[in-house]
Amino acid sequence: MTPDPLALWHHMVETRDLSGIEDLLAEDAVFQSPVLHQPQAGRALTAKYLRAAMVVLNNDTFRYVGEWRAERSAVLEFTLSLGPIAVNGVDIIHWNEAGHITLFKVMMRPLKALNTVIPLMAAQLARD
Numbered sequence: 001m002t003p004d005p006l007a008l009w010h011h012m013v014e015t016r017d018l019s020g021i022e023d024l025l026a027e028d029a030v031f032q033s034p035v036l037h038q039p040q041a042g043r044a045l046t047a048k049y050l051r052a053a054m055v056v057l058n059n060d061t062f063r064y065v066g067e068w069r070a071e072r073s074a075v076l077e078f079t080l081s082l083g084p085i086a087v088n089g090v091d092i093i094h095w096n097e098a099g100h101i102t103l104f105k106v107m108m109r110p111l112k113a114l115n116t117v118i119p120l121m122a123a124q125l126a127r128d
Helices: 007-013 041-058 113-125
Strands: 024-031 063-069 073-082 085-095 102-107
Touching: 007 063, 007 113, 024 041, 041 102, 041 113, 073 113, 085 113, 102 113
Parallel strands: 024 102
Antiparallel strands: 063 073, 073 085, 085 102
């Protein structure tokens, strides 16, 4: 039986442990950022962005507050606070028949939140 990629993702978020992220991603996985024009293609780049996002966004206030599923895709709505800034967004996730994530797209609002996240993500990505 194919493992549920969303259950695995939720476990990684809850434990703040992405040590198995490469096993969850398809080799040709794509990460789409709310900031970058070009999609980031490949397992290694997708994992890098997800690891950075885990550090920047997955603080004690991070919560998934909604989930909508289709056969091989889902939209997960999240909220968090970065100091006084309220962040709201969605993760749009697609996976293949083998249960590997093929697309991870992040959308975020409001603009003030996105402008707060951009330098934090840039700094975290520079560390990797």
